[in-house]
Amino acid sequence: MPDALAQPAGSGQSTASGESAPPKPNVVVAVLAFAGIVVSLMQTVVIPIIPKLPTLLNATAADAAWAITATLLAAAVATPVVGRLGDMYGKRRMLLFSLVLLVCGSVLCALSDSLTPMIVGRVLQGLAAGVIPLGISIMRDELPAERLGTATAMMSASLGIGGALGLPAAALIADNFDWHALFWTSAVIGALGTTLVFLLVPESKVRTGGRFDVVGAVGMAVGLVCLLLAISKGADWGWGSGTTLGLLIAAVAVLAGWGRYELRIAEPLVDLRATARRQVLVTNIASMAFGFSMFAMSLVLPQLLQLPEATGYGLGKSMLAVGLVMAPQGLVMMACAPVSAALSAAKGPKITLMIGALIVSAGYGLNIVMMSEVWQLVVVSCIIGAGVGFAYGAMPSLIMGAVDPSETAAANSLNTLMRSIGTSTASAVAGVILAQMVTDFGGHALPSENGFKVVMAVGAGAALISFAVASLIPGRRPLAAAHPTADDTTEPATASDAATAPRA
Structure with missing residues (x-):
């Protein structure tokens, strides 16, 4: 299997830009993880002002919702496209392009006072969603095999880390400054990430070329x-x-x-034959179920915290308090990244994904009986965060262990898309449940306590489905163990190669 990209740092092979200096693994990992956090912050930054968007943009609530929907649609379309372009023309090049779009979108949102420029800016921000799968693929290109598992686990978890840590910061800014400051902050952080990637991350050494x-x-x-x-x-x-x-x-x-x-x-654009390989197909299905399960937490916990105490189950907290309650989850995910990598190296990423799904399911089960105190929600959030950290660390290893190195960006991007589809579906299902199971509060219909419990039970069930599907993934060697050497640079991997790969 070819893997000129996988040869150890310092092997002397020139980069695509003609540079001969070997990349510094610690620097590459830190910069790429920061870029992933920047993208997740972009998704979080608007949350504190969602209820106010109709007033801020002089629009109806239905029209203002497009500022959120447009980002979702742009991200879904851009992720696989940018992944394929990265494999063809250079992953670093497309990563920089994505970050520049994020900065431009943030500036446009920061300058907007009406709906149309806000939607355009949010579309540009959504087009940056491919940064994380591109970063994971760059890591496979540039890092020595023994570093790859921990690095990809950290990069994959950066989406949750940035979201958890960014929410309290966004709430603090929204409470104390003009709302435009949220997007100026996003633009500045995005510009910093772009500069660091440009200066410190090498370009991919192998590209497929060809016609888009x-x-x-x-x-x-x-x-x-x-x-x-x-x-x-x-x-x-x-x-x-x-x-x-x-x-x-x-x-x-x-x-x-x-x-x-x-x-x-x-x-x-997408090699469906490679996607149909059992390891890739089953991992993507498990990822979709896992993405479905994740959304319950991000929907239920903030509402429970913000509903009035007079309801009997709401805790009457501010958005800032919501962010502070959920922030430890990001730290737990960060701490779990190396543990996830070590477990994958010892037992295989399949086992790691299954354990992560079980932990998430247990967290939701606990949340059904522990939802009356702030500390209880902190504990639940951390447990679910640990499960997400384990699972997110395993998914890229499973995908990259089954595809040719020249296809890693496209394959990881498709996996990211599957998770997003699962999350979007969960949002719709949870919305229906909470809209149907309501209680009257001062003449207003609010989601009932049982409605929240049903959503959490559905999330737990989805995590168990992810566990069951993941159990069907073929046993493989961990990615680091199966990592090709620098000498394996002549023959492309085939479907038969994947079918005959040694089993753990």
């Missing part, structure tokens, strides 16, 4: 937009409405046609 599949990119974009629009807006439009059903039918038709087209061309 424009037709495949357009087809995938149309299919995903139809699917995610139906999922995210179905509750507002009505699940039986002509618009929702039409979008779902269009999504099925377009994605089916797209799949047939991708299988017939020589250089597809």
Whole structure:
């Protein structure tokens, strides 16, 4: 299997830009993890002002919601496209391009006082979602095998780390400064991340080249937009409405046609044959179920904390308090990254993913009976964060252990997309549950305590489904152990290579 990218740092091979200095593994890991945190902060920064967006943008609540939906759609489309472009033309190049878009989007949002520029800015921010899978792929290119597991676990967990740590900071800024400061802060941090990547991260040494599949990119974009629009807006439009059903039918038709087209061309946007390999396919399905399970926590805990104490189950806290309660989760995820890597090295990433799913399920089960005190929610948040840290550290190893090194960015991007689809679906399901299970409070319908418990039970069930699906993943050697040497630079990996790989 070729892996000129995988040869140890300092081997003397020149980078694509002609530089001969070997990368410094610690610096590369720190900078790429910081870039991942920057992207997750972008997603978090708007949370404290969501209820105020209609007033701030002089728009209706339905129209203002597009400032959130637009980011979701842009991220879903951009992630696999940017991953493929990274494999073709250079992962660092596309990572820098993504970060520049994030900075531009943040500046545009910071300058906006109306809906249209805000939506455009949020779209540009969403286009940066491919940074984390690109960073993981760069790590495979540049790091020695013994460092790869811990580094990819940290990079994969950076999305949750940034979200957990960014929420209290965003709430503090929103409470004490003009709301535009949120986006100026995002722009400054994004510019810092861009500069560090430009100065300290080397370019990939191996690229596939070839012709970009424009037709495949357009087809995938149309299919995903139809699917995610139906999922995210179905509750507002009505699940039986002509618009929702039409979008779902269009999504099925377009994605089916797209799949047939991708299988017939020589250089597809997504190599569906590689995606169909058992290890990749089952990992992606488990990731989708895991993404579904994760959303319950980010939806339930903030609402429980902010609902009035007079409801009997709300805790009456501010958004800043919500951020402080959830912040330890990010620290736990960071601490679990090296533990996840060590477990994957000893037992295989399949076991690590299964353990992570069980921990998340246990956290939700505990939350059903422990939701009346702030400290209880902190404990639950940390337990779930530990499970996420284990699982997120294992997923990239499972994907990269089954695909050719020249396909890692595209394969990791697709895995990220699967998690996002799971999360979006969970948002819709939880929204339906909480809309149906309500209680009257001062003439207003609020989600009931049992409604929250049902959502948490669904999250626990989704985590158990992820565990069951992950158990079907073929046993493999840990990625570091199976990492190709610098001498393996001539023959591409095939599906038969994956099928005959040694088992753990």
